[in-house]
Amino acid sequence: MEYRLLGRSGLKISTLTMGTMTFGGVGWAKTVGDLGVSEARKMIDICIDAGINLIDTANAYSAGECENIIGDVLSGKRPQGVLLATKARFGMGDGPNDQGLSRYHLIRECEASLKRLKTDVIDLYQVHEWDGQTPLEETMEALDTLIRQGKVRYVGCSNYSGWHIMKALGIAKDHRYQRFVSQQIHYTLEARDAEYELLPISIDQGLGVLVWSPLAGGLLSGKHRRNQAAPEGTRQFAGWTEPPIRDENRLWNIVETLVAIGEERGVSAAQVALAWLIGRKAVTSVIIGGRTEAQFRDNIAAAELKLTDEERKRLDAVSLPPVIYPYWHQLNTVSDRLGEADLELFGPHLQQ
Secondary structure, three states: OEEEEEEOOOOOOOEEEEEEEEEEEOHHHHHOOOOHHHHHHHHHHHHHHHHOOOOEHHHHHHHHHHHHHHHHHHOOOOOOEEHHHEEEOOOOOOOOOOOOOOOOHHHHHHHHHHHHHOOOEEEEEOOOOOOOOOOOOHHHHHHHHHHHOOOOOEEEEEEOOHHHHHHHHHHHHHHHHOOOOEEEEEEOOOOHHHOOHHHHHHHHHEEEEEEEEOOOOOOOOOOOOOOOOOOOOOOOOOOOOOOOOOOHHHHHHHHHHEEEEHHHHHOHHHHHEEEEEEHHHHHHEEEEEOOOHHHHHHHHHHHHHHOOHHHHHHHHHHHHHOOOOOHHHHHOOOOOOOOOEEEEHEEEHHHO
């Protein structure tokens, strides 16, 4: 297992992170999975034994039950060096202040997560989504307070746009608050939108990148194929709608290329999709999840898979996003003066 620095911090995390949304099965999360304490313990042991040192969760997963399960598994015997990450933003009640990124909600939910996780400190505390009604100064100050109180070690964001991130980093600098060290984003071969803004920002501003749902809700696992019904027991069979598929033909072209490369290498399509992400310059760690031991073990094997340049070009050929404005203008006029961050988007296009 390889370990990489998380943004501009001295914290090293494994290139694979353990995702836990399959724990609990309460409410909407039942569609994803409903693993209990004994099953979760087995999955956590598998990941830790493989060298994964970060476990990611959120207060909204199964209405807090996911955090409870992790706390029960790790209570009193959290292995040395194993890190915990969680998130807050979404509704945890019906009251007017039971959601959002206000100081009130963030501090209350952090303290509730600490109790459920049965720990004294959260290693990475992430704001789960944008809140356009709370002043960003209030959110950043609340996160800074949690760090200074010793309840949180590092902070990050998730599902922010480029301007959201830059505004937050600017406020942190102006007020000398602790800055985000990372962002958690959706990024796959099927959904490469992050290459327009989010990945270049990460390179330019020194943010780590954690990737959620790296197999596009299972669509890139190889189980789903063109002109075939979704296999029973999968998220798609249960009606899962993330990510939105805007070009189904493109999706199946990507899947067929993943399957072909996997067959040539003697590995699963899922491993190829994960290895592609791990090999992207801006990506720090890819969050893997599953309902079964076999799924976790197969995903973990991707940490050792290195794709060739030729294989990456084949994947680019079926997945490369169009260059939208202002990027097509930049590509046409200033391709001789592109920086490292620019090349995160433009690199594959220049090679064509």
